[in-house]
Amino acid sequence: MLVKISKKSTVLFAIMFLLLAGFVLGILYLKSVADYRQAVRETIFEDINISDTPDGVYVGEYDVDFIYAKVEVTVQNGEITNINILEYRHERGKTAEVITDSIVDEQKIDVDAISGATNSSTVIKKAVENALKSRKLTTF
DSSP states (O other): OOOOOOHHHHHHHHHHHHHHHHHHHHHHHHHHHHHHHHHHHTOOOOOOOGGGSOSEEEEEEEEOSSOEEEEEEEEETTEEEEEEEEEEEOSSOGGGGGHHHHHHHHTOSOOOOOTTOHHHHHHHHHHHHHHHHSOEEEOO
16 A cells, blocks of 8 residues: 655655754754863963074864864074964964964063964964974984
């Protein structure tokens, strides 16, 4: 025996399915946003003595899902002389890229964040720290 399903029932089923799928995707998105914010909030900076860092070019990265940065840090004569951002995925924090100038000028990683791009600033600073803690890519 064949059961005939009305067009109205099919449409209602499709709408309910789409609403449920949207709800599930929304919950998953909100969870990932909460995880990302927590990862940024829990980022801790270590005190690195840059003057003890051997000359060389170091690569480091940091990823908190919505924001990712990969940097190349050049150290010469115990000072950071250059920071190149090799890769950068951000939410709205494009302006945070200028934080590398502050790091070079102040010769420390934990500089003030760029207003309006605090999370992106944190990720870039942590990538710089990770670069300095990593093994050298090349030496002078």
